[in-house]
Amino acid sequence: MYQSFIGLEIHIHLDAETKAFCGCKAHFGDEENTNVCPVCMGFPGVLPTLNEKAIQMSYTVARALNCKLSPNTKFERKNYFYPDMPKNYQISQFAEPVGRDGYIDIEIGDSIKRVRIHDVHFEEDAGKMIHAGDMSLLDYNRAGYPLLEIVTEPDLVIGEDAEAFLKSFRRLVRYLGVCDGNMEEGSMRCDANVSINLKGAGLGEKVEIKNLNSSRFVRKALNYEIERQSGMMDEGKAVVQETRLWNENRDQSEPMRKKEDANDYRYFPEPDLPPFRPSEEFMQDVENSLCEMPLVRKQRLMNSYGLSSDQAEYIHEEKYMADFFEQAVFSGAEAVQVYSWLSSDVKKLLNRTGLSLEDCPLSAERLAKLISMIGDGQISGKIAKKVLDYIFDEDKDPETICNEKKLVQISDPTAIGKIVEDVLAAHAQVVEDIKAGDARQMGFLVGQVMKASGGNAAPPVVQSVLKEKVLG
Amino acid sequence: MEISDLTVTATLASLVLDEAETQKLGDEVSRMLSYFEKMSEIDVDGLEPTTHALQKENRLRDDRRLSNEAQPDELLECAPDLEDRFILIPNVL
């Protein structure tokens, strides 16, 4: 009988070399207060200067989210006092953001849902405050990071929707190369708002939830909140507009300490930055930086390569993997084979070595070659796995490795026959047992032959030769 | 201007006013605000607000690291309270 409405506010760190408004390095994990200058520390007399790459990435995201792009985007000061915010105002956008009124299609379960985007705006991050007993420690390395805030309309219904949205959105920004989407390191952050109401009665009182540090928490927190609000409605209590924090240890949302006064951000135009009017070349660069959207790509992977939905889901997760996949297929490998290798052996090796597909020694061409060598009968699947190991260890082409390591499949029955004879001679008792009816011992002999061949003998040939020689 | 209005404004500005200041500054703020009322006499409908008097062109900075004459350590030295490289502030729980 209730209807719930969820909207998300997502902040992403734009993957630029420097901060939004100064030339300091924008990099996570450096020693505290090393990437700072008078500008991002808010010293008297400093002025902001707009990072070209960051503003271009902002337009790219807005464009990818099908927004109306601003021909004259403006910067504003958002005023509030916070210890980790050096100027005690944040340079942000309000009246004329980079983009507004967009949408993104996402897959939730088996259906596709369109989520409207209210606006996309550029701003700067604050520093970090670490609480330590009766003191707080301030680190301003993050102060001034270029941030992009994406605000959705309240088009999502339950926690699972929000989780799916975040996953899709993360994939999108990684496809665009504008953000690594790492929620643990805070390069992607999410706040949510939820309201519920009787069906058909429109939006209810909005409750904001902060501190959602993973897409799992987003799901849990929103479902918790929907339940909490429904409970209140059941009891006839009014839901009050407030901001709550998700407590991940207790799995519940809790009211944030009550602010003494309502916020009034007093937005006004940033006098230190003139408005930005993108030129035609700038917009062309934005167009050029776009790529096929993940969902479109997934559908194409299914349609063009016959992958199942699950297989396409796996392959399209990372743009590089999808590119790799298509390149391997283009180089002659069969699509499903490429998928199988990527989703099992290659994945295992990547996990073991801690490398990413992008910077590991395996190229799409090498994988395609490896697959074709199996197809040609040059090597067995088993050898191929060994070759893959060597590719990772030695960064060489599969043929080179096979030549150097003599990893060539022996499928000539005469050659195998010789090995079999040696093995049979060495294990006469086993042969007798088999002849007497103990068929289980056959496996032992196969193993011995494979071992004697250095693993190079083709197993089907070994089996047929053995059968013939032992059982006649 | 009401006292409560002054208090809200002061809080937004992170100022605390003692009693004497509330009186004195309250009077002066009110005096200026009533002087500002003069602006209601002039009709400026249809005029664009001037936010940037003369700036016409785009200005952008290359996304390249800049060396700065001020070293991070020099900046930290300005802080009233430090612990190693952290700036320290009190926080009674």
Added chain:
Amino acid sequence: MSDFEKKWSEACTQPQTLKAYRKYVEQWEEQIGSFLEFDPLRSLEADIPQGPLTGIPFAVKDNIAVKNYKLTCGSKMLEHLVSPYTATAVKNLQKAGAVMVGKTNLDEFGMGSSTDNSALKQTNNPWDTERVAGGSSGGSAAAVAAGLVPFALGSDTGGSVRQPASFCGVYGLKPTYGVVSRYGLTAYASSLEVIGVVARTTSMCKTVFEAMKGKDPMDHTSMDHTPSGKEVKTVGVLKIEEGALNPEVKASYDSTVERLKKAGYEIIEIELPTLEYVVPAYYTIATAEASANLARYNGIRYGHAPVYAENPTDLMRKSRHEGFGDEVKLRVLLGTYVLRSGFQDQYYVKAQKIRTAIRNDVERWYDKADILMMPVFPTPAFHHGSSDLDTFQQKQADLYTCTANLVGHPALSVPSTMENGLPVGVQFMAPPFEEDRLFQVSSVLEKEFQAPEAPGYHTDWS
């Protein structure tokens, strides 16, 4: 270099003259208190480049950053802050060979017209120490008028260079907004202010301006200087309402018009009906911007911190309560108020629209006149305290100067006459980038009347 400039270039670069020069400065300082910090040696340690200002000493208003010098802004809040960097304008002057010798007093954060709002020092007018030097660049104007330096930097948000220049009998230039980089100028009202020059001669003013200007990668509101090179023929003189000016100032104003006529300029009378809205619009915009610009002072990263605070909010509030003076608190409160939701349209947005109306009102005259003339301030230098002019009246008296800030145009305050022992100046205003027109007219007037020498003034260091 002129003889005047040559003489100055030796003041502190020759060891034997440096001693005499320092003694001269020390003597004057006892009377006028223009410097918050004076130390020529610190700059002399560095190699001085060859350029149009080689060896010439100058002072810098203490709201402009110079590395290793304090940057107090005349406030308790920043009393002990040493600047970690140097403003672009100062760097440009140092590249031109000028030698920075000290930091001058000012109204706290540039907020005032008397320099009496400095929390750190009182500055007196070299012509009459009972009177103010004007403000907020009062220290710079007093130092130049007393001959302690041939020029000094000030900042002009609503007249803060031109008014003290007029009170002290020297030249005061407010350049076109954006032509001189603001990087390193402590922000008070960002969209209005610019670094300006106080100087003893027109030509020094021009040389300094030329050396200082230029588009700066650190200031995205800075611009190239693109003058037209036009020669001034017609001067548009603002018609003065009966009683709007103190009689001495009016007499001085009229005699300047006569001199201009004698020099062959065509004079036309102009009117600015928007003038009565200039001050409320100016203070609305200036305080709104100030409320944000001064939010950074919270006792955390630098500046005054209280002895004890319970939590971050308490720390911020106490440091601001203890660190800011009354005038600063007043303007921050006012600026916060005019930006509050529910009031913003009525005050801040309205003021920005009025700003457009004022620009239209001013610019229409440039079809008829090459340059505009108006008073600097309705009175000569007033007495310390509020007996002549209370702080509210001082604000209302900004009407002639803050017009140029609202529209961004260049303006120059020129010494015009002595009245009852006090200098009085007159102001010229030109279209954007047309500083040269100001210098043209100023040089012509300078032939008739030069910056007067206050009793005790000399520049003989030998």
